[in-house]
Amino acid sequence: MSELVAQLIWNGLVTGALIALVALGLTLIYGIAGFIQFAHGEIVALGAYNFMVFHKLMGWEIIPAVGISVLIMIIIGLILERFFFRPVREKDPMIPLVISIGLSIGLQAIILIFFGPNILTISDKTHASISIFGDKILATPSQIIAIISAVILMIGLGVFLKKSKIGKYLRAVASNREVAQVFGMNIDNSMKWIFGIGAGMAALAGIFLGFEQNLEPLMGVHISVKAFSAVILGAVGSIRGAIIGAFLIGLTESLLVGMGVIPSGFTSAIPFVILIGMLLLRPEGLFGNRFESLRR
Amino acid sequence: MKNFTIGLILGILVVFGYQQLNYNPSVNSSEAIVIGGIAPLTGDAASLGIQTQEISNMRVEEVNKEGGINGRNLEIIWEDGKCTPGEASRAAQKLIGIDKVSVILGGVCSGETLGATPITERNKVILFSPISTSPEVTHAGDFVFRSAPSDSTQGMVLADYANKHFKRVGLISENTDYALGVANVFEEIFEGEIVREDYLSTESDFKTRITKLKNEKLDALIINPQSPPKYEIILKQLQEQNWKTPFLVNEVAAGNAESSIKFKDFLVKNKTVGANFIVPESDELNDVLQKYEAKHGKKVEYLNYTGTSYDGINILIHALSQVENISDTESIRDELYAIKDFPGLLGKVSMDENGDVNITYTLFEFNGEEFIPISE
Amino acid sequence: MIEYIFSLIIITSIWTLLAQSYNLSFGLTGLFNLGHIIFYGIGAYTAAILNTRYGIGFFPNLIFAALVSGAFAAFFGLLTLRLSGHYLAIATLGAAMIATVVATNWVSLTNGPLGIRGIEEPEFFGKIIQADSLEFVVLMLIIVVFCNFLLYKIFNSPFGRIQRAIKDDEIAVRAVGKNTFAAKSWSLILSAAFAGIAGCLYTHYRLFLDPSIFALPEIIILILMVVVGGRGNFKGAILGTILVIIIGELPRFIGFPDNIIGATRNLLFAALLIGTMFTRPQGLFTFFTEKE
Numbered sequence: 001m002s003e004l005v006a007q008l009i010w011n012g013l014v015t016g017a018l019i020a021l022v023a024l025g026l027t028l029i030y031g032i033a034g035f036i037q038f039a040h041g042e043i044v045a046l047g048a049y050n051f052m053v054f055h056k057l058m059g060w061e062i063i064p065a066v067g068i069s070v071l072i073m074i075i076i077g078l079i080l081e082r083f084f085f086r087p088v089r090e091k092d093p094m095i096p097l098v099i100s101i102g103l104s105i106g107l108q109a110i111i112l113i114f115f116g117p118n119i120l121t122i123s124d125k126t127h128a129s130i131s132i133f134g135d136k137i138l139a140t141p142s143q144i145i146a147i148i149s150a151v152i153l154m155i156g157l158g159v160f161l162k163k164s165k166i167g168k169y170l171r172a173v174a175s176n177r178e179v180a181q182v183f184g185m186n187i188d189n190s191m192k193w194i195f196g197i198g199a200g201m202a203a204l205a206g207i208f209l210g211f212e213q214n215l216e217p218l219m220g221v222h223i224s225v226k227a228f229s230a231v232i233l234g235a236v237g238s239i240r241g242a243i244i245g246a247f248l249i250g251l252t253e254s255l256l257v258g259m260g261v262i263p264s265g266f267t268s269a270i271p272f273v274i275l276i277g278m279l280l281l282r283p284e285g286l287f288g289n290r291f292e293s294l295r296r
Numbered sequence: 297m298k299n300f301t302i303g304l305i306l307g308i309l310v311v312f313g314y315q316q317l318n319y320n321p322s323v324n325s326s327e328a329i330v331i332g333g334i335a336p337l338t339g340d341a342a343s344l345g346i347q348t349q350e351i352s353n354m355r356v357e358e359v360n361k362e363g364g365i366n367g368r369n370l371e372i373i374w375e376d377g378k379c380t381p382g383e384a385s386r387a388a389q390k391l392i393g394i395d396k397v398s399v400i401l402g403g404v405c406s407g408e409t410l411g412a413t414p415i416t417e418r419n420k421v422i423l424f425s426p427i428s429t430s431p432e433v434t435h436a437g438d439f440v441f442r443s444a445p446s447d448s449t450q451g452m453v454l455a456d457y458a459n460k461h462f463k464r465v466g467l468i469s470e471n472t473d474y475a476l477g478v479a480n481v482f483e484e485i486f487e488g489e490i491v492r493e494d495y496l497s498t499e500s501d502f503k504t505r506i507t508k509l510k511n512e513k514l515d516a517l518i519i520n521p522q523s524p525p526k527y528e529i530i531l532k533q534l535q536e537q538n539w540k541t542p543f544l545v546n547e548v549a550a551g552n553a554e555s556s557i558k559f560k561d562f563l564v565k566n567k568t569v570g571a572n573f574i575v576p577e578s579d580e581l582n583d584v585l586q587k588y589e590a591k592h593g594k595k596v597e598y599l600n601y602t603g604t605s606y607d608g609i610n611i612l613i614h615a616l617s618q619v620e621n622i623s624d625t626e627s628i629r630d631e632l633y634a635i636k637d638f639p640g641l642l643g644k645v646s647m648d649e650n651g652d653v654n655i656t657y658t659l660f661e662f663n664g665e666e667f668i669p670i671s672e
Numbered sequence: 673m674i675e676y677i678f679s680l681i682i683i684t685s686i687w688t689l690l691a692q693s694y695n696l697s698f699g700l701t702g703l704f705n706l707g708h709i710i711f712y713g714i715g716a717y718t719a720a721i722l723n724t725r726y727g728i729g730f731f732p733n734l735i736f737a738a739l740v741s742g743a744f745a746a747f748f749g750l751l752t753l754r755l756s757g758h759y760l761a762i763a764t765l766g767a768a769m770i771a772t773v774v775a776t777n778w779v780s781l782t783n784g785p786l787g788i789r790g791i792e793e794p795e796f797f798g799k800i801i802q803a804d805s806l807e808f809v810v811l812m813l814i815i816v817v818f819c820n821f822l823l824y825k826i827f828n829s830p831f832g833r834i835q836r837a838i839k840d841d842e843i844a845v846r847a848v849g850k851n852t853f854a855a856k857s858w859s860l861i862l863s864a865a866f867a868g869i870a871g872c873l874y875t876h877y878r879l880f881l882d883p884s885i886f887a888l889p890e891i892i893i894l895i896l897m898v899v900v901g902g903r904g905n906f907k908g909a910i911l912g913t914i915l916v917i918i919i920g921e922l923p924r925f926i927g928f929p930d931n932i933i934g935a936t937r938n939l940l941f942a943a944l945l946i947g948t949m950f951t952r953p954q955g956l957f958t959f960f961t962e963k964e
Contacts, residue, residue: 338934380882380884381786381787381789381880381882382787382878382880382881382882382884385789385878385879385880386878386880389803389804389878389879390679393675393679393802393803393804394675394676394679394804407786410786410789411787411789411880413789414789414790414791414879414880415879471776471784471785471786472785472786473786476786496776496785497785
């Protein structure tokens, strides 16, 4: 494998891991609450800005700054759930969807008012890259950590949902809310869990993203629209589907553009071309087995 | 539907009546002279726009304290052009239609100037850009002027340097009027091979492009951004990929060493040369810099654009003071074309028949602290 | 000052037409199409390109914009209308993203990110109608009121009733033997044609066009206008548009600094959207009970 291809695959994996962290939260929320959370991207952006405040402005070390930012975003995720989504939970899924669109522009505006329109960086230091896999790939420490933690979180989430009591509970609610309710399961609790987990992972994705690029109020939108595609690509509600969808998008983007198959100007269209193409062939998603209309 | 029609007719009548009442042809000659201003006040290029705004306003305040233009105060209404042609054309439409200005100072980004031009030309409004350098501005119109040099010479000096030293270069260029102006002139004059990558102002991930360029076995890389934040993020990702060729940079990068200093070891090790124009040391320059620092509590960020903005507002004030009626834009235009050997910070400034000034670019090398002129 | 009011009336009328066209497919038929802005953009680009390249004036452009947008909608419908719910929403959102990318990269047609400039103002029997003039206001109002009248007829026709039934229960409509796919396609095509006209109005008013016309925030404003007025509520969409534009202009009057006007406006829009969803999800103007 040439160095070019190896490096492109690595870049694709990094992008894919970040998309996956965002997409997992989205797909979990869809599974339990039944709608796509449009403001999820703003949690990504807020996570990054939060980290910047603690790490760069207040001078905290990286690890405590990551901890506090993720914690804050989990709390914000729970607040959003409690005050914006819980009151409309039993209504037409269009309503929480439109509310999340409103939250999305509202949170963007708040970022803009607090941090100004200027482009900020997450840290003044640039970290030297490390050669891995026999000098074929140059990777920054934050990229390596991003991939490792994404993999750990994915496996951890899978184990959590399969083995733990709460995980089983969540899966039961996701597969059939009415039946779960009949059996006396507390839907409020499962909503709290998934919004918390989703927000935490999104915040982490935001911090890693901040190490890759500048901080800007719209940074969350750019990654969340890719995550939407990943979620739909793998069939909404499916964990495995979201992860595969995310890596598929990251890798095709990087390889097609990097090998010169597609001019780089078209990069941002790639996820959606894949998505629409796939929906024409399999309208239920890669791992879906039911039609969306039956699900509602 | 009947209600609609009645409402519509009533609305039109009210509007007609209001317009008749509001009609007021006499112009009070003791009122302030109001001109428009277009600059990026938000976004990536805001630092360029805000500095231009501050320097122009500073000069206007001084002039007003000294008695104004023929006894009338000068006032600038600023609109945010956001460094995009669309916002600038909206701003020009608003300034001309609503504020009724006959002179506009701006835009700052070349895209702003070119976006506003079709509207200012049709309304015979003077558009005077203190910063835009795109070669397209030269022939943009009869009422379009600038106090900044044209990029045709910037692309030329960069390409001449590249012709001497490199055979195969990479060109990473922002997709805006300004950067494309530089890139196109460079592409025309450079004799070797070029691997070109354009990016949009909204993008901020260049990893794939850099990986691709790295595989191309280049002798040098030309970095051609529209604004400093983009320059910094490109440098950061180049550094992470261990880039190892000399760099050629445009005047946005070379005009303000602050961004380059953040990457000084990397840039000096690889050798970085940039194009810019010289603002000669003078008492007047020091005076302007001191006044700016006293007023705003910070140093100017871009010395080169300080020169062109300061000269620009002065040339404009001079032209306005020569005409009797400031809505007579044809006279103002003729005054501007007649500018010859105007004493400015950039030397003796003269306007040519296209509304361009006689300033040229030279090469500078980054030494870790600042860009210093080199002779090639 | 009067010109400022003129400019507001012009902007409001363009948005009213756009919102009403969206109200047909999104409100009446219930297609959650996040790509409606594509039709507006295609209309705008059709007018801009025909005008700058072939010198075709404002009035013929109205027809061309409607035809091109409508034709594109027929194709767009074939690709997306088999989907429903969230799949439709995300696929159409993606289509809007693709539209931005195509408009940006197809430089020979659209002049890419640099945009098309030098578009001409409408000409009426040799007289140029300047932007923000009274004549322009009258011209806009006549066109927009006429289009709204046509839309009103569509809303209250048997065709409109089928659309409403599809929104309530598509499977039931299919069960009585109606071809819902064709009905939905026609709703989309008509809706796109009117959006194309709105795009043409915008082009000849703004005199500049670039790919930002497809931007995401525009679709959110559109959703806001329709949802605030009440989905499928004809008068509601008009009042919703006026309300949203007035609220959008508030920060300027209160005198917020330039750099946060945009943010304050979005904050107000967010509050309006969320507030409506909580208190009156059927729209703020439910007291206008439609005669059906």
